[in-house]
Amino acid sequence: MAADPRGFLKFSRQNPERRPVQVRLRDWKEVYKESDLSEQVVQAQRCMDCGIPFCHRGCPLGNLIPEWNELVGRDRWASATERLHATNNFPEFTGRLCPAPCETACVLALNRDAVTIEYIEKSISEVAFAHDWVKPIKATHQTGHNVAIVGSGPAGLAAAQQLVRAGHAVTVFERADRIGGLLRYGIPEFKMEKAILDRRLGQLTEEGIEFRPNTTIGIDLTLDQLKADYDAVVLALGSTRPRLAELPGSDGHGILPAMDFLPHATRALHDRSFTPPVTATDKRVVILGGGDTGADCLGTVLRQGASEVVQLEIMPRPADSRPETAPWPMYPPLFRISSAHEEGGDRMFARETVRFELDSSGQVVALVMAEVALDEDGKLQRVANSEERIEADLVLLAMGFVGPDLSMFDLEQRPTVSGRGTISVDEHFRTSTEGVFAAGDARRGQSLIVWAIAEGRSVAHHVDAYLMGNSDLGCPVAPDSAALAIM
């Protein structure tokens, strides 16, 4: 029963507040102000506890949203913490970073503003950590089996936590120097401070997970060695190969994939002895790609002191309101203003890059672009005589990712890949190799943290069943899941 059955009639949605732009541009701290808990109690009371909570289906994790909304609405934060963690290993990540498909599926969103589900989720997580309610949950027995997980992003970490709690000995191998995958070196500090990640890693370590950073499987250890030493292997390698701009001049200096830039910016904040090879200070920057990665580049270059920034997107500007092609409760393509977009830079839509101009030393100096428009078949066509030139000292490619990097595996050890370049699995997340499973972006293709956690939980269920004959671990998604959610 909703905490206040008439709450949605009495209270309006209050969005979480961001710190003033001029203040936050001077630091790297999270852009949102601290949560006012009494306001969150009111906001949770807007949840109607609908007969059919579509928010459940909007969320790949099947989060028990009306249940924890009701508990927060009654000021029962400890119980809300328990319900939240029942389906989500890392709500402090999704509470900050998820595009919240649950909110676009909220029944209230049919004719009013949705419940602030994501912010309530974040508030519950923060209250839980502040009260030390997030304790290690140690397995009550050991199965005698061991599992290797390759990749320490949200998919690998969720799988590891589920499996260690089920009593398996779990080792996570990570090629980077620190654990976390894109949570560590992709997502900038202003979206999630790394202390939030480290806090959760403390719990995982205490639960018994062994972490082996600086270890590339395929180089430091072969996949065959893992298969010999472990009863099961999970490949949670992410989708790390960037889509590149193969255009005249694209091999110039100063043109680089976003993930050759963002990790250095974050590393420099935590390691004073590290000097990033490239920064945007006093540079004219062009970002190719209008998505989340592009926005993360934007917020980063603005904080580094770029003199001018333009973000180009090849698709036309999305609509301001839900288009007919994406009716409720689907996740609609909308014109969104992220925190970085509030902070500066220009955005241009329907622009295709034609070529880069380089100086005699091979350094990029400008980019030539052209306008594009959708034709009757929905294909992008270049508009005649629409070429424009913009000067640029740094061009960041944020145009997406094309699949996991399997290049370090010997050919005969490589799992079968799909036509999309992702690792193929059967309905049990098993690859073509006996005892080897795959999950997360490596399997699904470039996606979201919430999907990575859902896949990590699901692959853990199937690994546990493979080792034990059956499994009590939850399994929120199947490999062919689409749910109502995006990507």
Ligand SMILES: Cc1cc2nc3c(=O)[nH]c(=O)nc-3n(C[C@H](O)[C@H](O)[C@H](O)COP(=O)(O)OP(=O)(O)OC[C@H]3O[C@@H](n4cnc5c(N)ncnc54)[C@H](O)[C@@H]3O)c2cc1C
């Ligand atoms: C810049 C950026 C910003 C993003 N922002 C958001 C956001 O705000 N919200 C959101 O929901 N999603 C966001 N995403 C997407 C999200 O981060 C990913 O969907 C998610 O991290 C995928 O999780 P994963 O565990 O499958 O892979 P990853 O997080 O990519 O982790 C894979 C890990 O495997 C390691 N690895 C790969 N090969 C090997 C090997 N051979 N040996 C050892 N280790 C290996 C990699 O080093 C990496 O650490 C963003 C993505 C990017 C690039």
